Amino acid sequence: MSNKDLLGRRNFIKGMGAAAGVAMAAPALAVSESANGVKWDKEVEVLIIGSGFAGLAAAIEATRKGAKDVHIFEKMSYFGGNSAINGGLFAAPDTPMQKQEGVKDSVDTMVADQLAAGRGIADEALLRHVAEHAVEALQMTLDAGSEYHPYLQQLGGHSVARTYQTTVSCGAGITQPLLQECRKLGVHTHNRAKFDGFILDEKGGVVGVKMREGYYFDKPESGELVRIKARRGVIMATGGFAQNINMRMAQDPTLTAEVGCTNAPGATGEGMFEMFRLGAVPVHLAHIQSGPWASPDEGGFGYVSNYSIYNFPHSIAIDRLTGKRFMNEIADRKTRADAELNCRDAQGNALPPILITSYEDSKQHPNTKKVLKYNVGWKFDSIDALAKHFEVPLAPLKKQIAEYNEYVKTQSDPQFGKNMTEAKGKFIQAPFTVVRLWPKVHYCQGGVQINTKAEVKDSLTGKPISGLYAAGEVCGGIHGVSRLGSCSIPECMVMGMTAARIMMQA
Amino acid sequence: MKMYKLMLGLVLAGLVSLSAQAIEQRDYHKDVIGKDCKSCHDQGVKNYPSDQACLQCHDVDELAEETARSEEDKWQNPHNNLHYGKELPCIECHGEHKAKKPICSNCHTFKYDKHKE
Structure with missing residues (x-):
């Protein structure tokens, strides 16, 4: 791809940066210090940093395993981190709903699907550990009151339908119940509390942290510094760095401030970087995933993302220049994001492709109403009207739709090899709903290396750093090149639960 | 000295009320809160x-x-x-x-x- 293409991409995204809230102040310098002679301001039993899926699951599990004094610290003014604003999609093998729908699945199959998308560099042991415990994590959400759509979805790269989605089609359908469960269990939750470095014993183990209380995200120097002792240890559940423009550009210079991002503004990675400074092993930092289901017509994750995720299996994605399909609509995320970025006009400027779905099928998902109501998706009564609106060449488009409908009938896609199981009987026919697609930065596959006990490995000794655990997106290397959709929530929760279990056994 | 302090106090008070007048404030807040910055700024005016x-x-x-x-x-x-x-x-x-x-x-x-x- 030429520089010209990249400029086109930049120009196109210009103006979206502000909407996505990507502006960010430089984080203040945090650094570890020795516990020798430290005057502790507070002492807690279990200290968790970050209040997304991983942190909340860790807090609940620690309490269930007998911890009496569990504290979650969150730097933002609100709880839930990035977990509160994503799709709420949860993949697990051998679930009750799969039995009900007659879907044959196993831990092995789920791991194999993820290894394929990981393109040879995923961590099989960790993927297996997460798949084996995913149903337990799903149960934790159900026990806390999460509700799910009464059907499974087959997301890109998954060989079978294994994905649950909350009825509110958002991760908040999990974080809110888990947060309330935490409070019910007596977990102490602190907002505006910014992690500011580790406190170490003479052997280099983590025995506490520095924290700035009363922290305001837009005032990097704010907050009163306190030193908090953690009797059992510290669980870092601080997420990725997709909103840290400098860091993501250091890994991939094309991911400028002008490229859209689905993440919460707090996803800036200081917790991860402080672990690197302590000696944690950095893994796969350059593998930053863009979501191929995002829309250039709204900021962040918005309404379209879940609309597209649900509809991809029975929809066609069309290059507006050619009027033809250009990808397998349920390939893994990287394959699709790369294909979309190649959709350009004759001058090389971005020409966001369109996703065409029969209204008959799209209306099954609650987000369809929203995308139409808020003008981020459109409805058409004929191919002609649709083609005219998006300036797509009509004849090739009609031919493509007719060909694709044959694939639906024969259950085989010779054009791009799409798995047509979920498209069965779902022909592309009027009336249609259409959204525009353009990838947005979504997920950091990179982070600190952990083992299946959620322990953080030291790069010099090769041994776990005592007193330190990590869970969720802050960890790296688990998924390899491309994480499959709906595999982060189970990973966050299982590793959060694992960290709590191991800590309580230690 | 006492006079000086009093003068300074008056000047400062004038500045504070001036800046309070210059800033944007919702009408219904003007009625209820007036110019008492601290009734909202409970962590210091800055x-x-x-x-x-x-x-x-x-x-x-x-x-x-x-x-x-x-x-x-x-x-x-x-x-x-x-x-x-x-x-x-x-x-x-x-x-x-x-x-x-x-x-x-x-x-x-x-x-x-x-x-x-």
């Missing part, structure tokens, strides 16, 4: 009001009722929203002296017609 400051007078449950939307869009209620329930601190969306965009607009195109931006 700092944001604490997350409890507005709650001295405003009740979240009442606000949530006032801004309730239809069943279909019920989670767009800014005071009881999908992502954070009733817990989002007021200053995430409201600025007394400087208009602010609601946090929802980071990702969504829906509008709050009465919200001052």
Whole structure:
């Protein structure tokens, strides 16, 4: 791809940066210090940093395993981190709903699907550990009151339908119940509390942290510094760095401030970087995933993302220049994001492709109403009207739709090899709903290396750093090149639960 | 000396009231709060009001009722929203002296017609 293409991409995204809230102040310098002679301001039993899926699951599990004094610290003014604003999609093998729908699945199959998308560099042991415990994590959400759509979805790269989605089609359908469960269990939750470095014993183990209380995200120097002792240890559940423009550009210079991002503004990675400074092993930092289901017509994750995720299996994605399909609509995320970025006009400027779905099928998902109501998706009564609106060449488009409908009938896609199981009987026919697609930065596959006990490995000794655990997106290397959709929530929760279990056994 | 202090005090008071006059303030707040900066700025005048400051007078449950939307869009209620329930601190969306965009607009195109931006 030429520089010209990249400029086109930049120009196109210009103006979206502000909407996505990507502006960010430089984080203040945090650094570890020795516990020798430290005057502790507070002492807690279990200290968790970050209040997304991983942190909340860790807090609940620690309490269930007998911890009496569990504290979650969150730097933002609100709880839930990035977990509160994503799709709420949860993949697990051998679930009750799969039995009900007659879907044959196993831990092995789920791991194999993820290894394929990981393109040879995923961590099989960790993927297996997460798949084996995913149903337990799903149960934790159900026990806390999460509700799910009464059907499974087959997301890109998954060989079978294994994905649950909350009825509110958002991760908040999990974080809110888990947060309330935490409070019910007596977990102490602190907002505006910014992690500011580790406190170490003479052997280099983590025995506490520095924290700035009363922290305001837009005032990097704010907050009163306190030193908090953690009797059992510290669980870092601080997420990725997709909103840290400098860091993501250091890994991939094309991911400028002008490229859209689905993440919460707090996803800036200081917790991860402080672990690197302590000696944690950095893994796969350059593998930053863009979501191929995002829309250039709204900021962040918005309404379209879940609309597209649900509809991809029975929809066609069309290059507006050619009027033809250009990808397998349920390939893994990287394959699709790369294909979309190649959709350009004759001058090389971005020409966001369109996703065409029969209204008959799209209306099954609650987000369809929203995308139409808020003008981020459109409805058409004929191919002609649709083609005219998006300036797509009509004849090739009609031919493509007719060909694709044959694939639906024969259950085989010779054009791009799409798995047509979920498209069965779902022909592309009027009336249609259409959204525009353009990838947005979504997920950091990179982070600190952990083992299946959620322990953080030291790069010099090769041994776990005592007193330190990590869970969720802050960890790296688990998924390899491309994480499959709906595999982060189970990973966050299982590793959060694992960290709590191991800590309580230690 | 005493005189000097008194003068200084008067000058400072004048400055404070001047700046209080110059800043943007909602009419209904002018009536109730007047120029007493500290009634909101409970963490010092240079700092944001604490997350409890507005709650001295405003009740979240009442606000949530006032801004309730239809069943279909019920989670767009800014005071009881999908992502954070009733817990989002007021200053995430409201600025007394400087208009602010609601946090929802980071990702969504829906509008709050009465919200001052």
